[in-house]
Amino acid sequence: MTSSMILSKALIESGRDIPLKELLYAKRVLDNYMAVAKESSPLELLTEMKVAARNVEYFTTSDNPCEARNVISGMIEKIGDAESFDAFKAQASTPSQALFELIEDRAQLIKHERELLLASGYDASRI
Known part of the structure; x- marks a missing residue:
């Protein structure tokens, strides 16, 4: 774990219970709004962005x-x-x-599981 990480190891492990679909959705919402956040944008957009971010239901x-x-x-x-x-x-x-850290952890777990399947003789390409 690097010093630039937001979540502790314990929090990352607890985050393994969060469905990957929810992690990816929340990350996409935040990243999309951060990409359009420009100081020259109308102030109404800021209100909409804050509401949208806070309404990621999960x-x-x-x-x-x-x-x-x-x-x-x-x-x-x-x-x-x-x-x-x-x-x-x-x-x-x-x-x-923080969402990125949880997604990266999940990707590493998936990679490890695929390696285990391959080592056990299963064709992971069909999964």
Whole structure:
């Protein structure tokens, strides 16, 4: 684990319970809005972006047994405090990085599982 990581090893392990589809969706929402966040954009867009980010339904919890889900939900909730497009980008970059870490962990697990299948004689290309 590098020092630039947002989530601890324990949080990453707890995040393995989060469906990959939900991780990818939330990351895509945040990244798409960060890409269009320009200071020259109309202020109404900032309001729409904050609402959209905070309405990623899977990450609107605070008392879920999955601690990583609660932590990321809290990070996304803080995006609502953004007063400018630059602040939105700064606040959205933290949950985006955390989601990236969970997605990378999942990719490594999938790779490892495929290697295990191959080593056991199964044709992983048909999966």
